Amino acid sequence: MPTATPFLPLMLGLAGLIPFVATATAAWLAPVVWQVVAVDAFLYYSAVILSFLGGVQWGVAMSQQPAGSPAFRLRLLLSMAPSLIAWPALLLHPLTGAWVLAGGFILVRLYELTRSSRAILPVWYHTLRMPLTLTVLACHGLLIARLWGY
Incomplete structure (x- = not known):
């Protein structure tokens, strides 16, 4: 049975979308010089949030799985992947970085949907994460469309 997302995580999650939506919009509508700033801001913020999602998995491993177990080791190792994707993405051409x-x-969300993650993460977390991820991906799509001509 689905449980309601607690108010604070819901509000923080929605607030976390504001920079994505604002900078993706500014990449299209702001004066040209500010469009460049908006693209950079979008990519940096995206990298930070992607790294944060890896940190969530680190916390899950530490608090929910026996230290030293295979599941613990795997989740800790996989928790590093988002930051190892995010940081190099900032070194690439903005269009390529946005795709990366x-x-x-997508990879983080797919991992969250695995059987082991579904068993350990609260139902409300999954309810919250799906629309957040879809919105973030839509914003990436807007930015990619904007950058396509560069």
């Missing part, structure tokens, strides 16, 4: 970051968000 979008791919990182």
Whole structure:
């Protein structure tokens, strides 16, 4: 039975979308010089949030799985992948970086949907994460469309 997402995580999750939506919009509508700033801001923020999602998995491993178990080791190792995707993405051409970051968000979400993650993460977390991820990916799509001509 689905449980309601607690108010604070819901509000923080929605607030976390504001920079994505604002910078993706500014990449299209702001004066040209600010469009460049918006693209950079979008990519940096995306990298930070992708890394944060890896940190969530680190916390899950530490608090929910026996230290030293195979599941613990695997989750800890996989928790590093988002930051190892995000940081190099910032060194690439912005269009390529946007694609890499979008791919990182997809990979994290797919991992969250695995049987082991579904068993250990609260139902409300999954309820919250799906629309957040879809919105983040839509914003990446907007940015990629904007950058396609560069």
